Amino acid sequence: MSSAHSHPVAASARELIVAHGGRVTRTRIAVIETLQRSAHPLSHDEIGAALDAAGIVHDRVTLYRALEWLVEQGIAQRIAGGERAWRFEIRREDAHRHAHFHCDRCGQIVCLDDVPATPSPALPAGFEFDRAELVLHGACADCGRQGIKEGAR
Amino acid sequence: MSSAHSHPVAASARELIVAHGGRVTRTRIAVIETLQRSAHPLSHDEIGAALDAAGIVHDRVTLYRALEWLVEQGIAQRIAGGERAWRFEIRREDAHRHAHFHCDRCGQIVCLDDVPATPSPALPAGFEFDRAELVLHGACADCGRQGIKEGAR
């Protein structure tokens, strides 16, 4: 089960880890592969569930640290979802800076590969620009069809 | 005590509350005035501190609920800061949709009134657009001058 993705998997998890001077552990491999397989950013919780499903024994803290390391190494990146939990996705060279869509009904986050994240940051003097995060809010295709009620929460 | 702000206060807190069919309480008034006085979005914590400083007795939960109500009524709006805490600001008619800048060093959030939040949301079919949140990351004027080290966290 690794052929039907819109996002081609560039490097193997093992290669990525070694290339960044880290140790190859089951947790890191599983986390990277889970992220690579997913079409949208995942939360700690979702990644943890995926590891459980795959029978990978892991600790909550270990998962946090594995993700922290991936972000530090530039392998993955964090985005601030609509809720107060981080979400993670593999950093792909092709569509590195894209916007995200947050469904205010189901909480799902979708990558908008076509929408670039940052246009022209006209910042005040003295400010140093690093990156932009563009999150569109609304209802996704599934939720939108069911009619929008009671909005976000 | 309401003259030296860059953002002119449109309506009095009392008027705003009554207009939305709510009861005028000391907590709500203080929260609204605090937000109106601030040039940038505030977190629960910061608002709580402001109430304390003003001698307004209040409960943490009450503050959460007051803010929740303000957002429901459209008086205030929430933005997802870089950290996992919400930040709040008064919704102003003039610059309703502006971007925000998050300093990854000091955590401060600044309103970029000049930068519009959303250009052209070309969403996939079936998606319903509600609003956009554009957050630029980097170092603010104060932090940038001190040189950037150890990046975000």
Next chain:
DNA sequence: CGCTCTAATGCTACAATGTTGCATCAATGC
């Protein structure tokens, strides 16, 4: 293969942020 070194892990404990339930208080309308 066995040994060493230390990066990662897996606890436990804790901090910060946010929510729920319920009894009490007080703003509003009469």
Next chain:
DNA sequence: GCATTGATGCAACATTGTAGCATTAGAGCG
């Protein structure tokens, strides 16, 4: 002043994320 009920305050809990530390297990080497 009195009743009604929205708003508060408190306690208890849920979720998300961190810190400290002993133990485990990758990776390199003889």
